[in-house]
Amino acid sequence: MKRDDRSRPEDQSHPENSAQEETESVNRREFLSSATVAGLAAASVGATDQAAAQQVASNESAPGALPPTAVQEAMEAEIPAGYSAEEAREYFVRNPGSDFMVDVIKRLGLDYITTNPGSSFRGFHESIVNYGGNQAPELLTCVHEEQAVAMAHGYYKVTGRPLGVLCHGTVGLQHASMAVYNAWCDRTPMILLAGNHLDATERRAGVEWSHSAQDCVRVVRDYIKWDDTPFSLQHYAESMARAYRIAMTPPMGPVAVVIDGHLQEGEVGDHSPDLLPMTPVQPPVGDEAAIAEAARWLVEADSPVIVADLMAHDQEGVERLVALAEALQAPVVNQFGRMNFPNTHYLAQGAAAVAQADVVLGLELFDTWGVINTLRDRVHRDAVRKARPDARVISIGTNDLFTKSNYQNFQRYYPSDLAIAGDAQATLPILTDAVLSSMLRSRRATNAERESRWRDAHARAREQALDEARYGWNASPVSTSRLYAELWNVVRDRDWALVSDDNMQSRWARRLWPIERHHQYIGRSGGAGLGYGAPAAVGAALAHRAEGRLAVNVQRDGDMMYTPGAFWTAAYHGIPLLTVTHNNQGYHQEFMHLQRMAARRQRGIDGSSWVGNELRNPDIDLARIASAMGVWAEGPITDPDDLGPALERAVEVVDGGEPAFVDVRCQPR
Amino acid sequence: MSVGLGTIRSAGRGVLVISLWALGATVAVTQESDDDVREGRALYDSHQCWQCHGYEGQGSVAGVRIAPTLYPYEAFARLVRHTNLMPAYSPNVLSEEQLRLIYAFVQSILEPPPLEDIPELDFE
Ligand SMILES: Cc1ncc(C[n+]2csc(CCOP(=O)(O)OP(=O)(O)O)c2C)c(N)n1
Ligand SMILES: [Mg+2]
Numbered sequence A: 001m002k003r004d005d006r007s008r009p010e011d012q013s014h015p016e017n018s019a020q021e022e023t024e025s026v027n028r029r030e031f032l033s034s035a036t037v038a039g040l041a042a043a044s045v046g047a048t049d050q051a052a053a054q055q056v057a058s059n060e061s062a063p064g065a066l067p068p069t070a071v072q073e074a075m076e077a078e079i080p081a082g083y084s085a086e087e088a089r090e091y092f093v094r095n096p097g098s099d100f101m102v103d104v105i106k107r108l109g110l111d112y113i114t115t116n117p118g119s120s121f122r123g124f125h126e127s128i129v130n131y132g133g134n135q136a137p138e139l140l141t142c143v144h145e146e147q148a149v150a151m152a153h154g155y156y157k158v159t160g161r162p163l164g165v166l167c168h169g170t171v172g173l174q175h176a177s178m179a180v181y182n183a184w185c186d187r188t189p190m191i192l193l194a195g196n197h198l199d200a201t202e203r204r205a206g207v208e209w210s211h212s213a214q215d216c217v218r219v220v221r222d223y224i225k226w227d228d229t230p231f232s233l234q235h236y237a238e239s240m241a242r243a244y245r246i247a248m249t250p251p252m253g254p255v256a257v258v259i260d261g262h263l264q265e266g267e268v269g270d271h272s273p274d275l276l277p278m279t280p281v282q283p284p285v286g287d288e289a290a291i292a293e294a295a296r297w298l299v300e301a302d303s304p305v306i307v308a309d310l311m312a313h314d315q316e317g318v319e320r321l322v323a324l325a326e327a328l329q330a331p332v333v334n335q336f337g338r339m340n341f342p343n344t345h346y347l348a349q350g351a352a353a354v355a356q357a358d359v360v361l362g363l364e365l366f367d368t369w370g371v372i373n374t375l376r377d378r379v380h381r382d383a384v385r386k387a388r389p390d391a392r393v394i395s396i397g398t399n400d401l402f403t404k405s406n407y408q409n410f411q412r413y414y415p416s417d418l419a420i421a422g423d424a425q426a427t428l429p430i431l432t433d434a435v436l437s438s439m440l441r442s443r444r445a446t447n448a449e450r451e452s453r454w455r456d457a458h459a460r461a462r463e464q465a466l467d468e469a470r471y472g473w474n475a476s477p478v479s480t481s482r483l484y485a486e487l488w489n490v491v492r493d494r495d496w497a498l499v500s501d502d503n504m505q506s507r508w509a510r511r512l513w514p515i516e517r518h519h520q521y522i523g524r525s526g527g528a529g530l531g532y533g534a535p536a537a538v539g540a541a542l543a544h545r546a547e548g549r550l551a552v553n554v555q556r557d558g559d560m561m562y563t564p565g566a567f568w569t570a571a572y573h574g575i576p577l578l579t580v581t582h583n584n585q586g587y588h589q590e591f592m593h594l595q596r597m598a599a600r601r602q603r604g605i606d607g608s609s610w611v612g613n614e615l616r617n618p619d620i621d622l623a624r625i626a627s628a629m630g631v632w633a634e635g636p637i638t639d640p641d642d643l644g645p646a647l648e649r650a651v652e653v654v655d656g657g658e659p660a661f662v663d664v665r666c667q668p669r
Numbered sequence B: 001m002s003v004g005l006g007t008i009r010s011a012g013r014g015v016l017v018i019s020l021w022a023l024g025a026t027v028a029v030t031q032e033s034d035d036d037v038r039e040g041r042a043l044y045d046s047h048q049c050w051q052c053h054g055y056e057g058q059g060s061v062a063g064v065r066i067a068p069t070l071y072p073y074e075a076f077a078r079l080v081r082h083t084n085l086m087p088a089y090s091p092n093v094l095s096e097e098q099l100r101l102i103y104a105f106v107q108s109i110l111e112p113p114p115l116e117d118i119p120e121l122d123f124e
Helices: A009-013 A023-030 A034-043 A049-058 A069-077 A085-091 A097-108 A119-131 A145-159 A171-185 A216-223 A233-248 A261-265 A288-300 A315-328 A351-356 A368-372 A424-438 A447-469 A480-491 A508-512 A533-545 A557-562 A565-572 A588-600 A622-628 A640-655 B034-046 B049-053 B073-081 B096-108
Strands: A112-115 A138-141 A164-168 A190-196 A226-228 A254-260 A304-308 A332-334 A359-363 A373-375 A383-385 A392-397 A418-421 A496-498 A550-556 A577-582 A632-637 A659-664 B004-006 B015-020 B025-030
Touching: A097 A119, A097 A233, A097 A261, A112 A145, A119 A138, A119 A164, A119 A190, A119 A261, A138 A565, A145 A164, A145 A171, A145 A190, A145 A533, A145 A565, A164 A171, A171 A190, A171 A216, A171 A254, A190 A216, A190 A233, A190 A261, A216 A254, A226 A233, A233 A254, A254 A261, A288 A359, A288 A392, A288 A418, A288 A424, A304 A315, A304 A351, A315 A424, A332 A351, A359 A368, A368 A373, A368 A392, A392 A424, A447 A480, A447 A508, A480 A508, A480 A550, A480 A577, A480 A640, A533 A550, A533 A557, A533 A565, A533 A577, A550 A557, A550 A640, A557 A577, A557 A622, A565 A659, A577 A640, A588 B049, A622 A632, A622 A659, A632 A640, A640 A659, B034 B049, B034 B096, B073 B096
Parallel strands: A112 A138, A112 A164, A164 A190, A190 A254, A226 A254, A304 A332, A304 A359, A359 A392, A392 A418, A496 A550, A550 A577, A577 A659, A632 A659
Antiparallel strands: A373 A383, B015 B025
């Protein structure tokens, strides 16, 4: 589609154009059918792939274009009164490149762009606001680039839709980098847009030089899937489409496209670029013969166990896993990198189930070696096998499709007895069919006995969790089990979603709360880079806002101090979110490491492990930080009996569409 | 005592209320065991047992529950000195006498309320 198409009259009534008053450009967006783009993200991995692909195809028609000379003609015709043609050329840009850049983004269907402003993308910034009407995408103001990336991370985990992250190509990407690493480790797609000034002769003196780089993406290239530095608008259009596809094809991950300042600010010129149709890529699926073999092993196994980590992309993935587990009557150990399996299902079992397995099926495991073995934290780090010596391991996942080597997030090598490269969610239905069709009646007859065994084990584990939750019930600081029990009582009758992970709170959410839907739990940060929690929660809460859900964030104190500005963004953009702190007044994880070292060296008692680890003296008043950001806040709460009523008050605020914050002094874990 | 840090066993006659600087909380202890339990508590703090077992020995993902104590001192001491996953505390940093005091403290921690008395844990 050419850029200079003239509108048909009816185009101007298109709802997307309402914020756009200049008639010359409204027509372009007519073709950016929201149906087209909405289908894309979902189509990449979910069940509705084909339908979405058809929808895309049917939306691809583009009208004819005017001849290039029209650009000049139009320019001549649009000289504002009182200016010579020469003056007008110096003062005004009629058809800036960044408007086209926005058209491309609209076609990709990015709902939002998180950003911290910078002059390297001032043209693009202006186009989003005044040409794009600051709608689809809407800019979300962030006060740190690390926050901007983590918000996109959290948003994706709820919606399955990637966001754009717009940053200064130099200092902005430097700030963003750790959060990009988290996204990379967590296989989360997003499109980084980095402003840069490539032509040295066009840079204004001073900061524009300091904020330019030959290769600005270099700082994050070790942990993104792909990047490009387009030299023309057509190049940009193609690279954006490619970037989106690469990001969204499993294993997913961040990508980056540089937007050159000159391209943004200059005229499109005579050679109008084309917008490209977007077609989703179908995810890679495991080899059929290998899947048949895997099915045979699983069916013949006496005690098959399924372990799932970064597996389910959406609720469909959860249901596919339930179908497989029930077909086999095999327990599922959910490692909760994603919400893979309902914890209320009797086949949901603890990690100990692996120890008795004769066949282990690993689905998108972050660490296959670590499921089978462990390395003890002693002077000599000896490996201990947790699985049976004769256990065979089948792995299905996209780990082998990664191609980066510097950062070691890929974990220790484990050979697996049968390794199948492919997206596990996409592969599951084929595997389940193969299981069902190869299951003889005699094998099927064992299912009832297996079912009752796992039902018993599940009921016992549930009883035990409730019993354990009592210990320290009246303690001050508040016990982590009480924190989650009190929270449950304010969310239980609502459409809730947890937007933080519970690893540092002794996993009380998954032990106590019934977690059944994919969107109710968003997994972990991926790279364990701190500063993720608050902004990821805000990004996820934004996604839940559209569904009217109550988003709940259990926020660690140390993590919060890296990116507290995320709470300002929540207040500014009216993002309802209930935040409750797990405030143990320190970097507790590191306390334990220091103590382990001290004990090993037989020294260092009397409080030495507070050094470098405590966040006290002065105590940090987290509630005042939140409230200074415009967020309703209470705390610190030390008496556990005060917690319930404070949460009730906070939820009322959240019901009114605002974020609320309750600081709770808690037990360390 | 409004905020019980420790619901500490009060087998004896009088009950003392003591403020603990480290926790800013109050603990009720019996007069008889006062000294041992208080010293044990202080050692439990300074030797960082709370890091993994919680301030009340309630346990966590980083260290199992150790209170109320289910076994005799000898077993307790063996588990602290010759461990599998926990950092081993040798007598060079934690003397026999100190460990006995910690044991006295851990032993003094009472059972929590029964499930029926905690409506917040009624998940039905
Ligand atoms: C950016 C970054 N710096 C340092 C660390 C090392 N680290 C891991 S856990 C931890 C403590 C975090 O404190 P907090 O978020 O309060 O959680 P807690 O362990 O206290 O529950 C630190 C410093 C890290 N993971 N990421
Ligand atoms: Mg902390």
